[in-house]
Amino acid sequence: MLRLINFAHSEIFMIGIFASLFAMHGLGIDSGDPALTGAALVGTLVVVTLVAMAASGLAAVAMERVAYRPLRRRGAPRLAALITAIGVSLFLQELFAARYGRDELGFPRVLEKRQLFEVAGANIRTDKVLVVLAALLLMVALDRFVNRSRLGRGVRATAQDAETAALMGVDIDRVVMLTFLLGGLLAGAAGTLYGVFFEAARYNIGFLPGIKAFTAAVLGGIGNIRGALVGGLSLGLLENWGSTVLGGEWKDVFAFTVLVLVLLFRPTGLLGESLGKARA
């Protein structure tokens, strides 16, 4: 939305995963403890998610303040912001590597991974249902915020034409900060979901999901929230189809082939950029 691809977003996500892990430890849940049920389970998930969202949100806002705002103030070229993003990404990775080591840290299993039912050979498990429901809920909330609320309209105006938005009384610095905060909150929630699903945390764990998120965004059309949802679903389906046909080890290769192909043949993505379409 801000004509900036924050490659360090992967690390904001990674911070969300670590924050989830530490929140679980903080609640006295350790690896090997029995899975939780009922109110304890719901309460734990909510608390852990909130902690992760807060940690990632704060990290994202701090990153904008320290790394991006000075560049924006100076009117630095976009390439500078991109290089900064890569620098911030490496910095955060190495910071976590130095502090928590390079090995994978295990997650306690808070949610029993029980099969609920089977549909056409696909087994629907509790954790999958949780991930899908939470992702949908977050998408709808974000979409509503951006398209319905006054601040969301300020965000969209800034994305379309920042200078004119300022003429309307939009405080650009606040909108940019808000965008980073929102991105951080979502990444934090995603971190919790990832932690519960894959039960692992590592300093560079954000890298692959980050690139895949980028691929999904490009596939759906950059700067388009609904496009990102469509892109994410398509990428997931393509990936799994590819790994069935070619074998699991080809899954990631497949994802990046998709990225390259989309960039080559349909750079505006599946849904196109809404702005680009309206301008044409």
Added chain:
Amino acid sequence: MLLELSDVRVHYGKVEALKGVSLEVDEGEIVTLIGGNGAGKTTTLKTISGLRPVTRGSIRFDGNELVGVPAHKIVAMGISQAPEGRGIFPGMTVMENLEMGAYHRAGGKAAFARNLERVFELFPRLAERRRQPGGTLSGGEQQMVAIGRALMAGPRVLLLDEPSMGLAPKLVAQIFAIIEEINRQGTTVLLVEQNAAQALRRADRAYVLETGRVVMAAPAGELLEDEAVKAAYLGGDVGSAS
């Protein structure tokens, strides 16, 4: 004096774009700023709106200093602008564009309803197209959105940057007639125009800007008859356009 610029200097990097501009706009006037490309007309408006940092000089509005006030606060003080090239939000509907004009929310719901009614009276076309995306409108309609959106802020001074740019002659006349109507309703107008003939005919007073300096200031009618102005800015179309 409602709006007063004194010796305003603005730099783009090392280049001085405004080399000490002084001008005044009194309550209820239409003042026009004419001049060639790169004379600093657009920069002057952007500077008043707080989009360009002032290196030296002062801008006073209704007794308050505007230099150093961020752009998003200036609109709430009573100065709004329809920027050059219309600058409407293409991905938003006409109604959303108009709502953006009232983003600062001064005056609350009553003011919003009043301003919206005024805009729809001035531009009935916008009422018909309120759900249409801004990017799909014609050039003239986009200009109406840009002016209407600026009016939604309920300004005391309306800054218009080249409202006739790229429009067919018939539409140009229509837009200028509406600008006069807006002024009659009590809004002060500072108008930047390439179409000097039309602008001088509608305005009370005018300033001629050349390479960042005010080189002439006079009642608009006098400039319309001035030989140097005729030669430089009016070309042959003084009598022909209506």
